[in-house]
Amino acid sequence: MMKLDLSENSVVGLPMCSFSDLISLKYLWLSKCQIISVASGLFANLKKLRTLDLAKNNLATLRNDTFSGLESLEFLNLQGNELRYQPWTFEPGAFHGLDSLTHLHLEGNQPDLPANFTYPDVALARVPTLQHLWLDGHPYALGRGFASLSQLSDINFVSGNGGFCNFNSDLPANFLSNLISKRPLNLRMVQCSISFIPSNFFDHVKNIFSLDLSFNRELSIDGFEKASKGLQNSTLTILNITEIVKPFSSVCNILNGKTFQYLKTTQLKELIVKSNFLVNVLPNAILDLPKTIEYVNLHRNNILKAFAFFTLASLPNLKIVDIAKQVYYEEDNRRLDFCDNRSKHIQNTFFMTTRGMDDDKPSVQENETFSFLAPYVLPLTANSRSSLNEKDPEPAEFCDGSAPSHYVWPVPPKLERLYASDIKLHYDIPQLFCSTKNVLNYLDLSANGIHCFGGPVHGLRSLQTLDLSRNQCYRINPSFFSTMPNLVTLLLSGNFLGEPLSSDTGGLVFSTLDRLQLLDLSNNVLKDLSEFTFQHNRHLRVLNLSFNAMSTFLPILTLNRKLQTLDLSNNTLLGFPESTCHQFLEFKKINSNFTVNISGNSDFVCNCDNLFFLNLILRQPEIFKGVALFRCQLDNGSFVRYDRLSQLLPELEFHCVAQSVFVGVLVTFFLVVGSLSVYGMFHYKRWQWKYLY
Structure with a gap:
């Protein structure tokens, strides 16, 4: 037997000999079984086991050598138990013997922040092979044991889907200080009620590869800009800041010349800024992006003015742009005027060429009012037109008949x-x-x-x-x-x-x-x-x-x-x-x-x-x-x-067929009658025709 699924059974207790004969077992599911404890050595004979699912049980402690013998185990799910993040919950050798473990789920165990809260770093230090880790998130620094996780590439703090994450208190600046993994790091802090991130928060993870701060609606665009200072000179490649503002707030959400100023020196390739109720994007927000950028997603915002999209052409490696579903509705005119004035106050003056076809020098005009597509079109200069190697345009616009x-x-x-x-x-x-x-x-x-x-x-x-x-x-x-x-x-x-x-x-x-x-x-x-x-x-x-x-x-x-x-x-x-x-x-x-x-x-x-x-x-x-x-x-x-x-x-x-025959006979009859009539007329008048010709 290679697979055994005992999920959703009232097992409660597991005798020591439960799995002693299943030496070929590779996959074992024991989720939702009301298990309250696991005796040390229970899995000692499962040398080939790769996946063990103990999610959503009633486990409250993990003793030393609980998982001894599972030398081939790669995936361990302990999500949704009673394993509180407290000193007595995880004994130092709780994960001893998991020499191949790469994935560990510990989320859904700590809904609040008790006085003696501590991440189980001492126990985790015994698993240096760990690469993917899911934890409940609270504003308390990761312990020194995390420094032993040299292969860690993914650490996830996610609220929902069985996990708890609440960083509503100030995040400590040293929260990530013990993450010294040698691998590119993927950090997810999703829906964690983050309202403030210190400017030096990311100083300790210059090896960061992807950062997901989505659905932290108290953070704000300005809050991200301050937090991103620590991302300078990092290896950041993917950034997701979907919905980091309050829905329908009275704040004018604008990407301005400071929003991405600290990302210039990163290796950013993918930028996701979905569903942030943005009303404007200023040119320098795009110009501040590194030249490595390949993907920009501004899906589902409220962008009314977007002259900055003209500057996308300055990104030489850009491959994909998503600006779909700008779902703005009728807004209060005074609010729009306020947002427009704020945009003008923040931005450096940006100019657009509007010269005619035969002008030698371009004239300039300040960015005023543009429809959404306006940033994509500029008057064609003589030089640029000749470089296109296209045929001469039609004499007039097809849609309205105006001059080309x-x-x-x-x-x-x-x-x-x-x-x-x-x-x-x-x-x-x-x-x-x-x-x-x-x-x-x-x-x-x-x-x-x-x-x-x-x-x-x-x-x-x-x-x-x-x-x-x-x-x-x-x-x-x-x-x-x-x-x-x-x-x-x-x-x-x-x-x-x-x-x-x-x-x-x-x-x-x-x-x-x-x-x-x-x-x-x-x-x-x-x-x-x-x-x-x-x-x-x-x-x-x-x-x-x-x-x-x-x-x-x-x-x-x-x-x-x-x-x-x-x-x-x-x-x-x-x-x-x-x-x-x-x-x-x-x-x-x-x-x-x-x-x-x-x-x-x-x-x-x-x-x-x-x-x-x-x-x-x-x-x-x-x-x-x-x-x-x-x-x-x-x-x-x-x-x-x-x-x-x-x-x-x-x-x-x-x-x-009958209809065809009838029609054929009728046509033949009329043809014959007609022919005879013509012949008779010709015969009757033959001498008159002779006299005429």
């Missing part, structure tokens, strides 16, 4: 992904030029109220995924995608592109997207599409046209030979012409996984025009999804479901 704007978007040279959904743009996309060559391959601008896709946006040749969904856009420039030749995924659902795509009879909108594989046009009020809409998308694999209002499907797909999924669900389809059905058959031969989703279409008709389609769905139902709920309407208004289709078709075929 010639704006530059300063994209960081190594930026790969930009998440900017739901940031309340309400801003048409004009013609833009990327200032430098870039590698941007993912751009999310969904749910921004962009009503016109004007463009084109020059310089996005590396872009592979573009999300413009849920913008309620009703205008699109036929050349909008013309500068994105490598686009693979295009998401356009939740717009109003039915009319512009219907009028695109030449199929120009998607004509340059030869490498496109996934196109989502669902929920766009589409009524019909041109035959040539997708003729240039030879690599298309997934085409989603669901939740529209199409009664027929006319696009020619003969060149889309890699198509695997065609989603036409929840439209108002009446049927498919025979030519389209032949395309479906050809696709099924090429790719056995090809399917057409027709579920949610309740307007199919059972008539002669649909005879080929009805035969196809009956004989090869594997082509279609939603067949079980298929139904079609007869001329008399009644409906025929799929399970009765086989009975209907012979009758319908006979009717259609």
Whole structure:
């Protein structure tokens, strides 16, 4: 036996011989068993045991040699017991013999701070192999025994999930002084009610790799700035300060020129400042970040002015930016004015070039009022435009017919992904030029109220995924995608592109997207599409046209030979012409996984025009999804479901043949009568025709 799970049993006591014969056991779970004590030597024969879970029992003390014999144990969980952090709880040799232990959970044992509180450092000193440690957090310095944990790489103080952490009193400056691990240190102090951290708190852990201070809502942005002084010249690489401010407070939360001033000399690569009710980011806040930064996350804030994002281009190694969901609501105008004045008081004057195309010297203008996107666009200079190697812009802006704007978007040279959904743009996309060559391959601008896709946006040749969904856009420039030749995924659902795509009879909108594989046009009020809409998308694999209002499907797909999924669900389809059905058959031969989703279409008709389609769905139902709920309407208004289709078709075929014969005979009759009439007239008037000619 290698695994034994006795969890949630009323074991209470464990006799000495309980596991003596299980010499091959590697995993033992004893959580929630109401165990009150573990005798020394109980596990002596479990030489191969790797995982021991004693969580959520009633253990109050750990005696010497409690775990003797567990020389292969790597994971020990003692979370949620009664092991108080007091001198008599952990005897010095409590963890003796755990020569391979790397993970130890001791959280959930000390909910408060008694007078004789002490971390179990003496007992822990016997486990020099320990790498990952979970503890309850209280404002009392870690003891000298921690100096023996030379392999420690993770120490976690986390409230919630079974742990207790309360640093509401002042943290002692020497709290971390005995952490002299040789490995990069990951320190988590999450949801610990931290209100103040001394400026020299982190002086003792220059080997720190990641620091997580999230959900300490009393700390504040200014409080972090003071605490970060000790991070100077450290190896800090990942910093998470999510939600370190009070929700809905009257304070104007701003990232200013001092917020990150002490991080310049770190090796910071990832910065997470989510959900901090930020209303502004000043330029120097970005300029103070070290050049090593690769990831910036400002997700879910209240940023109203963000001119500083123009300065992201100064970060040469930046790869990912997340500024999505700036969920601000209507604010009191006086408060906004106050925040704006505070921003101007704090910031050093920052200037923006606004010169014309032919000016020799730039003029400058102070950062005043900008929409959220404003920091990304600057007037295009003659030199920068020539360096883009792009075609001349169109004579006028597509969206409003004004003179061309010639704006530059300063994209960081190594930026790969930009998440900017739901940031309340309400801003048409004009013609833009990327200032430098870039590698941007993912751009999310969904749910921004962009009503016109004007463009084109020059310089996005590396872009592979573009999300413009849920913008309620009703205008699109036929050349909008013309500068994105490598686009693979295009998401356009939740717009109003039915009319512009219907009028695109030449199929120009998607004509340059030869490498496109996934196109989502669902929920766009589409009524019909041109035959040539997708003729240039030879690599298309997934085409989603669901939740529209199409009664027929006319696009020619003969060149889309890699198509695997065609989603036409929840439209108002009446049927498919025979030519389209032949395309479906050809696709099924090429790719056995090809399917057409027709579920949610309740307007199919059972008539002669649909005879080929009805035969196809009956004989090869594997082509279609939603067949079980298929139904079609007869001329008399009644409906025929799929399970009765086989009975209907012979009758319908006979009717259609008879109708064809009748029509053929009728046409032949009129042709013969017409021909005889013409001949008779000619014969009757033959002499008059002779006389005339």
